Amino acid sequence: MSKPTLPQGTRDFSASVVRKRNYIFNTIRSVFEVYGFQPLETPAMENMETLMGKYGEEGDKLIFKILNNGLAEGATPEKALEKAARSRESFEKLLSGKNISDITERALRYDLTIPFARYVAMNHGQLTFPFKRYQIQPVWRADRPQRGRYREFYQCDADVVGSRSLLNEAELTGIYATTFTKLGVPVEIRINSRKILAALAELCGGSDKMVDITVAIDKLDKIGLEKVKAELAQRGLDENQINIIERYLLIAGSNTEKIEQLRALASNNATAAQGLEEINFVLNYQPEDAPLAEVVIDFTLARGLNYYTGIIFEVKAKGANMGSIGGGGRYDDLTGLFGVPNLPGVGISFGVDRIYDVMEELNLFPQEVEASTKVLFFNLGEAECAKAFQLAQELRARGISAELFHEQAKFDKQFKYAEKKGIQYVAILGSEELQNGTCKIKNQSTGEQNTVAQADIASQIQ
RNA sequence: GAGGGUAUAGCUCAGUUGGUUAGAGCGUCAGUUUGUGGCACUGAAGGCCGUGGGUUCGAGCCCCAUUAUCCUCCCCA
Numbered sequence: 001m002s003k004p005t006l007p008q009g010t011r012d013f014s015a016s017v018v019r020k021r022n023y024i025f026n027t028i029r030s031v032f033e034v035y036g037f038q039p040l041e042t043p044a045m046e047n048m049e050t051l052m053g054k055y056g057e058e059g060d061k062l063i064f065k066i067l068n069n070g071l072a073e074g075a076t077p078e079k080a081l082e083k084a085a086r087s088r089e090s091f092e093k094l095l096s097g098k099n100i101s102d103i104t105e106r107a108l109r110y111d112l113t114i115p116f117a118r119y120v121a122m123n124h125g126q127l128t129f130p131f132k133r134y135q136i137q138p139v140w141r142a143d144r145p146q147r148g149r150y151r152e153f154y155q156c157d158a159d160v161v162g163s164r165s166l167l168n169e170a171e172l173t174g175i176y177a178t179t180f181t182k183l184g185v186p187v188e189i190r191i192n193s194r195k196i197l198a199a200l201a202e203l204c205g206g207s208d209k210m211v212d213i214t215v216a217i218d219k220l221d222k223i224g225l226e227k228v229k230a231e232l233a234q235r236g237l238d239e240n241q242i243n244i245i246e247r248y249l250l251i252a253g254s255n256t257e258k259i260e261q262l263r264a265l266a267s268n269n270a271t272a273a274q275g276l277e278e279i280n281f282v283l284n285y286q287p288e289d290a291p292l293a294e295v296v297i298d299f300t301l302a303r304g305l306n307y308y309t310g311i312i313f314e315v316k317a318k319g320a321n322m323g324s325i326g327g328g329g330r331y332d333d334l335t336g337l338f339g340v341p342n343l344p345g346v347g348i349s350f351g352v353d354r355i356y357d358v359m360e361e362l363n364l365f366p367q368e369v370e371a372s373t374k375v376l377f378f379n380l381g382e383a384e385c386a387k388a389f390q391l392a393q394e395l396r397a398r399g400i401s402a403e404l405f406h407e408q409a410k411f412d413k414q415f416k417y418a419e420k421k422g423i424q425y426v427a428i429l430g431s432e433e434l435q436n437g438t439c440k441i442k443n444q445s446t447g448e449q450n451t452v453a454q455a456d457i458a459s460q461i462q
Numbered sequence: 463g464a465g466g467g468u469a470u471a472g473c474u475c476a477g478u479u480g481g482u483u484a485g486a487g488c489g490u491c492a493g494u495u496u497g498u499g500g501c502a503c504u505g506a507a508g509g510c511c512g513u514g515g516g517u518u519c520g521a522g523c524c525c526c527a528u529u530a531u532c533c534u535c536c537c538c539a
Contacts (some may be wrong), residue, residue: 058537146533351539415499
């Protein structure tokens with residue numbers, strides 16, 4: 001019998017990790033709530049056709065598919081054989097990349113946006129627009145695990161659907177800013193507009209080149225200007241076009257400086273002007289009570305998902321070696337994919353698992369997040385134990401977490417248990433205290449110890 | 463999908479040109495110590511050296527394969 005293992009890229013979470021993760025979830029959820037978003041949950045699995053083709057060619061490969069049941073079963077042996085034969089045929093088709101619904105018709109959720117779009121398309125008659133929902137659930141991707149990348153991870157999404165107002169973008173920026181400030185994580189919220197990228201493509205003489213251009217410039221941080229230029233040339237852009245892109249990529253400085261430089265470069269392009277207007281609007285609504293979040297323009301920001309049409313977001317933690325910890329943007333017609341056209345939307349996503357890793361790396365979790373049991377009653381004899389049990393119950397009734405040591409044991413052992421579990425107070429109730437109706441309360445961190453009346457224990461440990 | 467590293471005690475890791483009975487620190491358990499923990503000391507338990515082949519008189523060490531895991535690229539949260 002070999003040791004049991006976990007599927008690649010999945011994890012168990014022990015008590016302290018769960019507590020810290022919940023701290024992040026609760027912080028994000030509370031911000032979503034105060035901005036007026038409503039919760040939604042969708043199933044772990046969706047129909048295959050709901051997901052396929054929504055994330056690009058690469059994305060389809062990363063979707064976890066669920067094998068159909070009963071691939072070789074039937075009411076009679078003959079039918080079972082027939083079914084098995086059909087399954088074999090379908091499997092051949094699957095291998096050659098054709099119709100696969102005979103083999104797999106369900107798949108695990110890949111993100112929260114597409115299931116949300118599916119939900120809105122199914123329920124648009126009942127919803128009040130603009131519809132603001134948030135969703136905190138795990139998603140699954142058949143990616144190769146590595147640092148900051150898991151096969152099962154949580155996303156926390158907030159989307160507004162049914163409104164073209166840029167106020168939504170401003171509010172979502174505010175959600176990012178307040179959440180990361182509450183969590184104590186210094187971040188850069190990078191924004192750009194797909195319209196700016198479209199304008200760049202227009203300036204280079206072909207909107208059809210937009211994908212080529214964005215794919216190449218998105219790599220600027222990683223491979224450098226020269227290699228980006230080489231890649232552009234390889235993708236069929238001429239010297240003049242590459243020249244314009246180079247000037248575009250060299251835009252730098254403060255937000256206002258960047259805007260000026262872009263204006264100079266794209267002075268008479270209407271699409272660029274629209275994009276700049278969007279960016280300006282969002283910048284003018286920067287929240288003032290969120291000092292840890294800095295909103296910066298990043299004209300090289302492109303983002304892969306091809307359904308974005310307006311403002312796009314990406315969040316990077318400052319001082320941590322980690323990819324983006326959040327992202328999102330505006331999509332003009334997401335539900336169109338599901339037969340309900342003309343419903344625009346905009347949304348953002350938090351990557352909790354990466355936020356956790358960053359907070360762990362930068363040591364940002366407040367100590368009290370890990371607090372468990374508040375007080376441990378020592379077990380010092382039969383009668384003492386009975387009294388301690390009663391006192392523990394009284395504390396529990398008042399919402400104070402209390403434990404009674406499970407057996408009579410030496411002080412040493414009971415103290416060590418309290419220490420290891422990080423229990424803040426121990427309550428010592430021995431024969432003497434039992435007789436006097438008192439109890440000794442010791443603060444584990446300071447070593448301070450007081451004898452108090454049994455009725456006063458709760459107030460003593462608050 | 464492409465490339466690289468690692469695999470030895472519960473955990474982190476040593477292990478000499480290939481040579482007798484594979485080590486350390488931490489952790490665990492027990493004792494010093496049955497009314498005051500964290501410290502110290504003493505002792506104990508705990509290993510098919512990832513798995514399968516091969517080379518050799520002899521393999522934890524060399525070779526091949528395989529699996530797992532970590533990292534990089536692609537892409538992403």
